[in-house]
Amino acid sequence: MAAAEGHAPHVLYVAWGFPPCRGGGVYRALATANGFAAQGFRVTALTADRETFLKYTGADTSLEALVDPSIEVVRVPFAWPSLEMDVREWSAFRAFAPRLWWRSRVRRDVRDFPEVGYGPWKGPLTRAAAEVHAADPVDLVVASANPNVDFSVAQHLHETAGVPYVMDYRDAWMLDVFDGHQVHEEGSKVAVLERDLIESATEVWFVNTPICAWHQRRYPEVADRMHVVANGYDPEFAPTPRLAARKPPRPLRYGYIGTVSSKVPLAEFAAGWSLARGRSSALAGATAEVWGYLGFYATPSPHLVRLIADHAHEGLSYAGPLAKQRVKEVYDTFDVALLILGAGLYVTSGKVFEYTASALPIVSVHDPRNAASDVLEGYPLWFPVADLEPETVATALEKAGEAALNASDEVRASCRDFAVKYSRELQLAPRIAALADGIRPRTGADHPETLTTEAS
Structure with missing residues (x-):
C-alpha cells in the first residue's frame, strides 16, 4: 500500500501475547503488526503489561527490539489471580477455603466475558481501546486470539464507532483442535458471541485449511470472508539451509x-x-x-x-x-x-x-x-x-x-x-493488500464527538 503522507490508515492491533511474551503465537503477532507497518499503516499495538509475562509465563525480552519502531505499544495492566503463588498476596478466603475461592473466581472471570482467567480484562482493554480511538481515530481493528477476550475490542469499537475489524484465530474457540469436538454447547454465551462477532467481521483469518473449512461449514453465510493465513517462517530469523552433509562427520x-x-x-x-x-x-x-x-x-x-x-x-x-x-x-x-x-x-x-x-x-x-x-x-x-x-x-x-x-x-x-513458499511475508501480504484497498482513513468529520469508554 502506498499511503499518502499524513493519510495513512490507523490500525489497532490487539494481541495479549505481544513481545516480550514468549508463547508460540507471539511470532505471528510480531510479524502481523510489523507487516502492517511495513505496508504504510500507522499501527498501535494493544497488549498486556510486561510484568504479566515476566512473572507468569516467562519472557523473551529480545523480541521487543524486533518491533517496528513506528509502532506505538500501549500496555494494559492484566491481573492473573489464579497464578499468583505468593501467599502473602492471598486473601484469607483463598488461603482457608481454596476450593470455594476457585469457584468464586471462575464466576467472576466469566461475568463480563465468557473466558476463564481472561474475562475480567475486557473492561480495562476496551477502555484503553476507546482512549486510543478518541485520541487518534482507528480505521481498522485486527484482533488476534487467543485469548479470545482480544475480540472484545473489535466488537466494542465496531458497535460504538463503526470501525471494521479482522478476527485472527491463532487457534479456535468453539473447536478443540486436538480431538475435533465442539468445545461449547449451542446456545451458550460463547456460541452466541462468536456467531455475532464472525457475522460482523470484515475478514476472519485461520492458520490452516482444516480449521478454516470447519468454520466455513459452521457459518456458511460468511464463508467468503474467511481466509487461511498460515504462520510461515520469518526469513530474517529462519535457519540457514544445510546444503551439504556436515564434514568432518561427528555423532549426529x-x-x-x-x-x-x-x-x-x-x-x-x-x-x-x-x-x-x-x-x-x-x-x-x-x-x-x-x-x-x-x-x-x-x-x-x-x-x-x-x-x-x-x-x-x-x-x-x-x-x-x-x-x-x-x-x-x-x-x-x-x-x-x-x-x-x-x-x-x-x-x-x-x-x-x-x-x-x-x-x-x-x-x-x-x-x-x-x-x-x-x-x-x-x-x-x-x-x-x-x-x-x-x-x-x-x-x-x-x-x-x-x-x-x-x-x-x-x-x-x-x-x-x-x-x-512458506515465508511468512507471502502468507500475510495478500490479506494486508486486500484490506488496504478497502479502507478509507477516517477524518475528524468521521469521528464522533463522544465515544463510550466503558465496556459494552
Whole structure:
C-alpha cells in the first residue's frame, strides 16, 4: 500500500501475547503488526503489561527490539489471580477455603466475558481501546486470539464507532483442535458471541485449511470472508539451509525447538529414540536436544523434566528456552529436526515452516492426520510416522539419520526450494493488500464527538 503522507490508515492491533511474551503465537503477532507497518499503516499495538509475562509465563525480552519502531505499544495492566503463588498476596478466603475461592473466581472471570482467567480484562482493554480511538481515530481493528477476550475490542469499537475489524484465530474457540469436538454447547454465551462477532467481521483469518473449512461449514453465510493465513517462517530469523552433509562427520545431533505441552508425545518419542540409538550405527553416540519451554508457564513441568532426565544416559537432554535471535545458531548445530506434535486433524505448529527452511531431514513424531502433514507433503527429506509405536518412531529416526549422512546436495537444494513458499511475508501480504484497498482513513468529520469508554 502506498499511503499518502499524513493519510495513512490507523490500525489497532490487539494481541495479549505481544513481545516480550514468549508463547508460540507471539511470532505471528510480531510479524502481523510489523507487516502492517511495513505496508504504510500507522499501527498501535494493544497488549498486556510486561510484568504479566515476566512473572507468569516467562519472557523473551529480545523480541521487543524486533518491533517496528513506528509502532506505538500501549500496555494494559492484566491481573492473573489464579497464578499468583505468593501467599502473602492471598486473601484469607483463598488461603482457608481454596476450593470455594476457585469457584468464586471462575464466576467472576466469566461475568463480563465468557473466558476463564481472561474475562475480567475486557473492561480495562476496551477502555484503553476507546482512549486510543478518541485520541487518534482507528480505521481498522485486527484482533488476534487467543485469548479470545482480544475480540472484545473489535466488537466494542465496531458497535460504538463503526470501525471494521479482522478476527485472527491463532487457534479456535468453539473447536478443540486436538480431538475435533465442539468445545461449547449451542446456545451458550460463547456460541452466541462468536456467531455475532464472525457475522460482523470484515475478514476472519485461520492458520490452516482444516480449521478454516470447519468454520466455513459452521457459518456458511460468511464463508467468503474467511481466509487461511498460515504462520510461515520469518526469513530474517529462519535457519540457514544445510546444503551439504556436515564434514568432518561427528555423532549426529537431533533437535526439537518449541514449547512442549502435555499434548506433545515426548514419551513416545523417547521410547523410539531409546530403541533406535541402541541398534543403529548411524545413531552411535547421537544426541537429541529439546529447546524451548516445558509447559506453558515460566516454571518447567516437573513431569517433563523427569521424563527427559530418565533418558539422559541415551543422549536426550533439555537445553532450556531459546531467544529468537539464537534460532539460526541452534539450527546450525542440528543434523536432523524433530517435529514432535500433539495429535489432531486441526493442529499445525508454526515451527513446521521454520523446519522446512533448514533443509534438514525432518522426523514427524505425530499423528499422520495432523495438519502439519499437509505442509510437509512433498518435502524431499521428510520422515513421517504411521503411528507412535516405539518401532515406528525408531525406524523414522534411523532413516533420517542415514539421510543426514548421505543425502545428496541436489536433494538438499530441493528442500530449500520447497520452503520458499512458506515465508511468512507471502502468507500475510495478500490479506494486508486486500484490506488496504478497502479502507478509507477516517477524518475528524468521521469521528464522533463522544465515544463510550466503558465496556459494552
